[in-house]
């Protein structure tokens with residue numbers, strides 16, 4: 001385990017250097033599914049047009065070649081990025097610029113032909129969402145047949161050695177009891193990495209009681225992950241996603257202590273050109289300009305002040321008196337919505353106690 | 354100095370280990386397919402665009 005003081009020093013250094021390693025491009029907000037937990041819904045409308053590739057590339061080309069870090073990945077997100085008819089062209093354009101690219105997909109359109117085409121265009125990493133066994137997944141995704149499509153995509157991706165692949169699952173009241181069966185299913189399909197997250201009450205999930213875990217349920221999820229990770233010979237690595245500090249569970253369910261890298265190593269170009277960090281962050285509050293008005297790289301270098309100075313402003317609401325603040329800095333930036341003087345929407349440490 | 358520390362860690366391949374993307378959004382980072390060093394010389398010089406993107410209208414041409 002890394003001593004907290006060392007981790008804090010490392011984090012402060014990373015923040016000062018703020019190397020851009022990870023660039024989300026919200027290339028479409030169109031989607032073929034209607035997920036109960038869709039986080040984009042409160043910010044972006046599916047009525048937005050796809051952003052033309054050349055607009056994104058013009059913004060990307062503000063990054064001087066010598067400032068392209070290693071590693072550097074462009075992550076196509078949405079909506080469902082596979083809906084873009086020019087997705088292979090996008091991939092080739094990025095490869096020609098010397099960067100890797102990846103997608104997050106619901107797997108619906110990810111058949112063998114698509115897989116081959118994406119690999120030929122240099123797809124480097126892929127995440128497929130699977131939110132339970134068949135009935136639960138289809139319920140979450142709002143469309144029957146989505147489980148079978150996702151499973152097919154997982155089989156194809158897991159068999160592909162040239163792909164850095166993982167499965168991500170949103171754990172809620174319905175599928176919590178299916179964790180063991182999901183684990184068996186995924187290992188039988190050859191999956192090596194499984195990332196789990198719970199839902200925070202934004203988007204469609206805010207009013208959906210079946211989505212939100214109680215503190216007890218949340219702890220049972222963390223216990224599940226902790227136990228799986230304790231088995232060093234396990235065929236698949238299970239991880240809890242970043243989200244926030246987890247108190248005593250923090251280093252038991254992740255590889256490294258909590259560190260929200262939004263705006264420190266992570267940026268995004270959102271559907272309307274807004275420059276921000278992870279797409280689930282409140283873009284109205286934390287947006288840092290727009291590629292149609294600003295030089296993207298200059299914004300990255302000179303903007304993002306709120307992301308890089310959390311010690312100065314995030315001691316608000318429940319974080320004001322928190323003993324963990326120096327290690328947590330107010331949790332994930334995606335937890336801050338609306339009036340930030342109220343503090344973050346959720347504190348995972350409270351749930352994990 | 355900060356950059357030096359950062360580069361030192363990088364030299365030890367530690368930042369690659371430590372930068373593990375764990376968000377609910379996003380994909381694993383790293384890329385077994387191409388090491389970035391192996392990618393052919395850049396065909397499009399980066400940094401060539403010095404201003405904002407000109408066209409403010411995101412056309413729907415790319416949509417199906």
Ligand code: SF4
Nearest residue numbers: 319322328330347349
């Ligand atoms: S109260 Fe704030 S700083 Fe403390 S653990 Fe919760 S989110 Fe983190």
Ligand code: SF4
Nearest residue numbers: 242260278332334376
């Ligand atoms: S904003 Fe949230 S998803 Fe993004 S890096 Fe921070 S904790 Fe992770």
